[in-house]
Amino acid sequence: MTQLRSLSLQFLPAADYIGVCPSGNRVILPVLTYLKYRGTSEYLDNLVARIDAPRLEDIEFTFFDEFMFDVSNLSEFINRVERQRLHHQADILFSERSVSILLTQPALTCLKLQVICDPLRRQVSSIAQICSRFSAFLFRVEDLRIKSTRLSSRQDGAERWLKLICSFRGMKWFHVAGDFSTNIVLALHQSGRRRETVLPAMHKLCIREPEPHCAPLRAAVLSFMVTRRLSGHFIGVEYERREIAPCSQHVMLEMLSDDVLLNTFRHYRDASPRFWSTLVHVCKRWRRITFTSPLGLDLRLYCTYGTPVLRTLDYWPPLPIVVQYGGSPTLDPPGPEDEGDVVAALKHSDRVSSIGLTITTSLLGNLFAIEKPFSKLEMLVLRSSDDVQLTLPSTLQWGTRLRSLHSTRIAFPALPQLLSSSENLVDLQLHEVPSIGYLSPKAFANALSGTTQLQSLSLHFLSPTSISHPNHTPSPVERVVLPALFHFKFRGTSEYLNNFVTRIDAPRLGDIQVRFFNQLIFYIPQLGLFIDRIDMQKSHRRIDIVPSERSISICFTQPGSPTRFGLQISCEQLEWQLSSITQICDQLSPFLSRVENIGIYTTHRSTGKGGEQWVELIRTFGDAKDFRVAGELATDILRALRPSDGELATMLPSLRTLGVPELGAHGPLWEAVESFVTPYRHSGHLLQVYKVTILTPY
Numbered sequence: 001m002t003q004l005r006s007l008s009l010q011f012l013p014a015a016d017y018i019g020v021c022p023s024g025n026r027v028i029l030p031v032l033t034y035l036k037y038r039g040t041s042e043y044l045d046n047l048v049a050r051i052d053a054p055r056l057e058d059i060e061f062t063f064f065d066e067f068m069f070d071v072s073n074l075s076e077f078i079n080r081v082e083r084q085r086l087h088h089q090a091d092i093l094f095s096e097r098s099v100s101i102l103l104t105q106p107a108l109t110c111l112k113l114q115v116i117c118d119p120l121r122r123q124v125s126s127i128a129q130i131c132s133r134f135s136a137f138l139f140r141v142e143d144l145r146i147k148s149t150r151l152s153s154r155q156d157g158a159e160r161w162l163k164l165i166c167s168f169r170g171m172k173w174f175h176v177a178g179d180f181s182t183n184i185v186l187a188l189h190q191s192g193r194r195r196e197t198v199l200p201a202m203h204k205l206c207i208r209e210p211e212p213h214c215a216p217l218r219a220a221v222l223s224f225m226v227t228r229r230l231s232g233h234f235i236g237v238e239y240e241r242r243e244i245a246p247c248s249q250h251v252m253l254e255m256l257s258d259d260v261l262l263n264t265f266r267h268y269r270d271a272s273p274r275f276w277s278t279l280v281h282v283c284k285r286w287r288r289i290t291f292t293s294p295l296g297l298d299l300r301l302y303c304t305y306g307t308p309v310l311r312t313l314d315y316w317p318p319l320p321i322v323v324q325y326g327g328s329p330t331l332d333p334p335g336p337e338d339e340g341d342v343v344a345a346l347k348h349s350d351r352v353s354s355i356g357l358t359i360t361t362s363l364l365g366n367l368f369a370i371e372k373p374f375s376k377l378e379m380l381v382l383r384s385s386d387d388v389q390l391t392l393p394s395t396l397q398w399g400t401r402l403r404s405l406h407s408t409r410i411a412f413p414a415l416p417q418l419l420s421s422s423e424n425l426v427d428l429q430l431h432e433v434p435s436i437g438y439l440s441p442k443a444f445a446n447a448l449s450g451t452t453q454l455q456s457l458s459l460h461f462l463s464p465t466s467i468s469h470p471n472h473t474p475s476p477v478e479r480v481v482l483p484a485l486f487h488f489k490f491r492g493t494s495e496y497l498n499n500f501v502t503r504i505d506a507p508r509l510g511d512i513q514v515r516f517f518n519q520l521i522f523y524i525p526q527l528g529l530f531i532d533r534i535d536m537q538k539s540h541r542r543i544d545i546v547p548s549e550r551s552i553s554i555c556f557t558q559p560g561s562p563t564r565f566g567l568q569i570s571c572e573q574l575e576w577q578l579s580s581i582t583q584i585c586d587q588l589s590p591f592l593s594r595v596e597n598i599g600i601y602t603t604h605r606s607t608g609k610g611g612e613q614w615v616e617l618i619r620t621f622g623d624a625k626d627f628r629v630a631g632e633l634a635t636d637i638l639r640a641l642r643p644s645d646g647e648l649a650t651m652l653p654s655l656r657t658l659g660v661p662e663l664g665a666h667g668p669l670w671e672a673v674e675s676f677v678t679p680y681r682h683s684g685h686l687l688q689v690y691k692v693t694i695l696t697p698y
Contacts, residue, residue, distance in 0.1 A: 005031050009047075011039035013064055029053045038062040041069040048077035056081045057109045065117035069126065071133045079137060083109045090141045090168065092127065094148040094178070099123035101131070103141070120150065120180075124160040131167035139170040142201075148178030161187035171199060175206040185220040189227060189267075202235060209239035222260070223267040230268070230278045258289050265290065265297055274302045277316075294319060300353060305334070309341040313348065320376060321351045326358025327381035327406070333358035339366065346370055354379040359410070364390055373397040384409035389434035389462075400424055408432050409462065415439065416447035425451045426484075429458040441496055445503035449480045457482075458489040461496075464517045482506045491515040494522040501530035510536050510563040518571045522580060528588045536563045542597040543621070545581065547604055547633075552577035554584070556595070574604050578613035585620040598624045599659075602631035611640035619651055627652065628659035630692045638672035655680070659692040 007029075032053040037044050041063050059078070063069060078084050087103040100114040115126045131138060144165070161184050165174075176184050185207070188199075207221065221237060228235045256264075265286075269276045276299055280287040290297065294317070301316055303309045304324040313321075323345045325334040334342055334357075342363065346352060349372040359367070359382060374380075377398040384390045391411040397418060404427040411434055412418070419425070428451070433439075439447070448454065485506040490497055494516050512531070516522065531537045540556040540563070553568040569580045585592060598621050614637050618627075629637050638660075641651075658677065663670045673689060680687040 002030055004029055006034040007032060008034075008036040009039070010037070011043070026050055026052045030055065032056055034058045036060045040064060041066060041071050041074075045070050045073045049073035051077075052080060054081060055083070057083055059084070059111045060114075061112070062114040062116065063130075065115065065122070065126070069115075069130050069133070071130060075134050075137055078111065078134075084111055085137075085140070087111065088141060089143040089145070090138065091145045091147070092164075094120065094123055094146075094150055094180075096150050099127045101127060121160060124164055128160060128164035128167070131164060135167050135169070138167050141168050141170060142172045143175070144168050144171045144173070145175040146178070146184060147176075148180055151179050158183060158187040165199070169199065170201050172201050173204045173206065174202060177208050181207055182217040182220050185217065185224055189220055189224040200233060202233075204236045204238065206238045219263070219267065222256070222264045226264050226268055230282065261286070262289055262293055262296060269297050269299075273298075273300070291317065303341060303345040305332075305338060307341065309344045313345070318351060320353035321345055321348055322354040322356075323352060324354075324356045326385070327356030327383050328358075329383075331356075331358065333360055333385040334363065336362070339363050342366075343369070349374045350376065352377055356381040358383045358385045359390055360385045361388060361390075364392075367396065368393045371395050373399060375399040375401070377402055379404045381406040382408070382410050398422070403427065405429070406431070409434060416443055419447040420450045423450050424453055426453055427456045428454060429456070431458065431460040432462040433460065434462050441499035441503060445480050445500060448482060448504070451482065453484055454482055455484050456487040457485060458487075459492070460489070461492040464493050464519075477503055479503055479505045483508065485509050487511045489513045491517075493517055494519060494524045498524045498526045502526045504530075505533055507534060508536065509534050512537070512565045513568075514566070515568040515570065518569065518576075519580075522569075522583045522587075524584065524587050528591045531565065531588075531591055536561075537565060538594070539563065540565065540591075541595060542599070543592075543595050544599040544601065545617075546601050547574060547577050549603065552581050554581055575613060578617055582613065582617045582620070585617065589620060592620055593623055595621050596624060596654075597626040597628075599628040600631070600637060601629075602633040602637075605632050606636050611636070614640040615651075622652065623654050624652055625654050626657045626659065627655055628692050630659075630661050634661060635669045635672045638669070638676045642672070642675045655685075655687060657688045657690060659690050662691055 027050060029051055033055055035053065035056055035058070037047075037060070039062075044061060044063075061074075084103075086105045086109070089104050091102045091104070093100050093102075097118055098114055098116045100112060103111040113127075113130060115123065115130070117123055117126055165171075165184070165187060174188075185205075188205070205221075205224070207217075225235060225237060265276075265279055268279070276290070276297065279290045290299070300320045300322045301312055302322045302324060303312065304322075323342065325338055325342055326332060339360075339362065342357070343366045346355075346367075347370060349370060352374050353376050355374075355377065356379075357363075374397070378401050380398065380402060381404075382392070389409050389411065391413065394414045396412075397414070400421060400423050402422050403424055405422075405425065406427075406429040408431045416439065419428075444459075448457075480503060482504060483506075486508055488506065488509055488511070490500075490513070497514065497516075514527075537556075539558045539561060542557050542559060544555045544557070546553045546555075550572055551568050551570050553566060555567075556565040557563070567584060569577065569584075571577055571580060598618070618641060658673070660669065660673055663673065677687050677689060
């Protein structure tokens with residue numbers, strides 16, 4: 001077929017193709033100038049690996065929607081066509097049903113790639129994936145134009161746009177038109193926030209002039225211009241107007257008022273809080289605006305690894321100080337060379353606003369020398385290094401400004417007194433509390449009496465405490481009210497939690513996560529009463545039980561509601577897991593009477609054990625209307641619940657639907673389902689069986 005000039009190959013959407021690695025010599029089509037294709041990327045990629053078309057001028061490829069686009073050979077194929085190497089302009093169009101990219105040059109050759117897909121976020125991801133495979137080829141493109149005929153979406157995030165745009169690293173001119181122009185400029189602004197310049201060659205942005213009401217687009221353009229200028233790469237911005245000449249970057253920046261620049265500086269500072277100092281080095285005007293608004297810009301001096309702290313504190317104005325040397329498992333603790341800087345920064349206790357610190361044994365000794373309170377401290381994150389349990393000096397104190405306190409393997413002897421005066425505390429996380437730092441439930445509850453703004457509370461003990469709590473109902477006490485608390489996490493013993501929740505009320509508590517250590521007996525009669533005092537927790541209708549290899553969890557939810565109550569027990573053997581969770585459910589029985597939907601998802605392998613325990617557990621949900629079961633033990637569970645003498649009808653008398661995995665013809669699961677359903681039919685109850693498509697474990 002050496003005379004073939006035009007080739008068009010189009011598959012139906014249902015076409016499937018299994019590719020094989022190309023081998024052998026390529027077929028040369030010497031006069032082919034037009035190639036059109038519609039189908040999967042994999043088929044086309046294998047086809048072009050076997051052909052050469054040196055005179056190809058007009059290329060049009062349309063792909064069906066795919067999860068992965070395999071076009072590695074396609075890039076090499078186009079690169080072998082000399083006439084296709086000179087494309088300087090790329091037009092990307094987003095429409096309601098597809099996205100396309102058209103590559104052209106001053107000559108007549110063109111290359112069009114189209115993907116049939118929806119919604120917009122899928123279109124952006126698809127074309128970005130294809131362009132990333134053509135990055136070397138697209139480097140020659142100098143003029144990029146993006147246009148849309150569809151409306152923007154909240155889900156077309158900046159990261160997707162940035163991934164697409166970054167494929168055109170040689171781009172000099174960028175034209176944007178359409179409803180999502182703001183999202184694209186925000187992506188460009190995000191690229192400018194990086195320490196390296198993502199699009200170094202770009203020097204002109206052409207954008208349709210925003211309508212008077214489109215303030216977000218104007219703010220995004222200004223923020224992008226400022227970040228580019230701070231990075232040393234100047235860029236011109238042209239607004240496309242019908243009768244008025246476009247205005248350049250220089251004119252725009254000079255025309256901006258101090259208030260507009262200050263608002264733009266806030267965007268830059270929010271994106272790069274550590275690098276605000278770059279603003280004062282641009283020009284005198286920017287320096288004046290920055291230093292006359294330290295509160296509005298929330299300026300802070302960052303003392304961290306490698307920072308010459310003494311010189312920094314002497315050179316800059318007396319701004320609030322952020323001390324950041326660890327505090328997180330992902331950050332290294334301060335080295336010996338940093339400890340002097342840490343202490344030097346902390347000695348300015350009246351200026352320190354935030355501390356993130358991993359405390360080493362050697363550094364701990366230096367902390368005892370700091371006696372003045374941190375009166376302006378707003379955030380405190382402390383972590384012990386190398387799994388060492390540390391006790392902080394009682395001289396470490398903070399004022400009423402503290403909003404967030406996180407500690408890991410740290411003991412605070414003075415914590416009760418400090419918490420009682422922390423009236424602005426919003427977030428409190430005490431993790432891996434060592435035995436030396438133990439607080440009784442009574443002392444801890446009383447310490448929280450002044451934290452009326454507390455929204456999130458997390459209390460994790462390192463191990464079961466040796467201090468016991470008597471298993472009896474505490475005498476009536478005046479409960480501490482936490483009116484703003486929404487998140488509560490606890491890890492410890494059931495006795496501690498039982499005594500603690502007796503002493504508090506949290507009327508707005510929506511998210512509860514409890515994890516118990518392995519115990520022989522779980523004692524939580526007060527937990528059910530505590531939850532019953534929370535109106536938001538009375539709406540739970542669904543429960544999911546998930547036994548796994550190392551724990552068993554139970555999660556109460558209400559579809560469509562943000563509230564959740566999750567409880568987990570750390571133990572391994574299935575029999576022990578079922579016994580433990582049944583103990584818990586027996587003590588929550590008034591709370592469980594509202595549950596209508598039960599789901600069980602198991603990862604254990606079948607052992608044939610635990611039959612009676614499954615019966616005891618399910619019996620606590622007598623009012624359930626829907627029962628779902630999936631996983632390795634689905635057959636065992638249904639067999640265990642198989643009735644004898646009509647017993648099941650009294651155990652789950654309200655049951656109407658049963659959800660199970662896909663049934664095989666006359667397999668063990670099918671037989672178990674049949675034996676489960678038959679008694680309901682005999683009693684006149686219609687029990688509908690449906691396929692469980694997904695069961696999300698907690």
